[in-house]
Amino acid sequence: MTVVSVSMPEALVERLDAFAEEHGYTGRSEVLREASRSLLGEFEDKRLEDRELMAVVTVVFEYETTNVEERMMKLRHEYESLVASNFHSHVGEHRCMELFVLEGELEDIATFVGKIRATKDTLSVDYSVMPVDELAALDAEQ
Structure with a gap:
């Protein structure tokens, strides 16, 4: 898997980490992968x-x-x-x-x-x- 470096405000990183922990993700990378898939698929609704x-x-x-x-x-x-x-x-x-x-x-x-x-x-x-x-x-x- 390719490693990607992302810059974001510390407050957003803290929210991301808290979200990962609260929802049972293995870490922020897993949350970001899922969010990326969701964002990229947003406007792919065939209907x-x-x-x-x-x-x-x-x-x-x-x-x-x-x-x-x-x-x-x-x-x-x-x-x-x-x-x-x-x-x-x-x-x-x-x-x-x-x-x-x-x-x-x-x-x-x-x-x-x-x-x-x-x-x-x-x-x-x-x-x-x-x-x-x-x-x-x-x-x-x-």
Whole structure:
């Protein structure tokens, strides 16, 4: 097996080690392998391919980290055809939340989420994806 060196803040290493111990992993390497497999497989769901999708992406970052907000604005403009709506709000005293509503295909949504995750200093990135045609099925059930 290849050995890979990874840099991360000490607090994250401590959380990783605690998670490994609490959940019965043999160590942080096992946790990182599983997390990597999960991340890489996230957008490989065959039922989402070739369908029009709706996604909600939530990003949280520190208020003082202005380069994150600038990057969010840049991505919003770069993906103008994908971003149906965007909302910015202050959360607590020192944090901002950026919410994106996307409409498009899986590959474009995956690329957008990946670019947000790659933005330095984001604290949290969460998303959900749903096929638009399933919304019509929900209407029919009511």
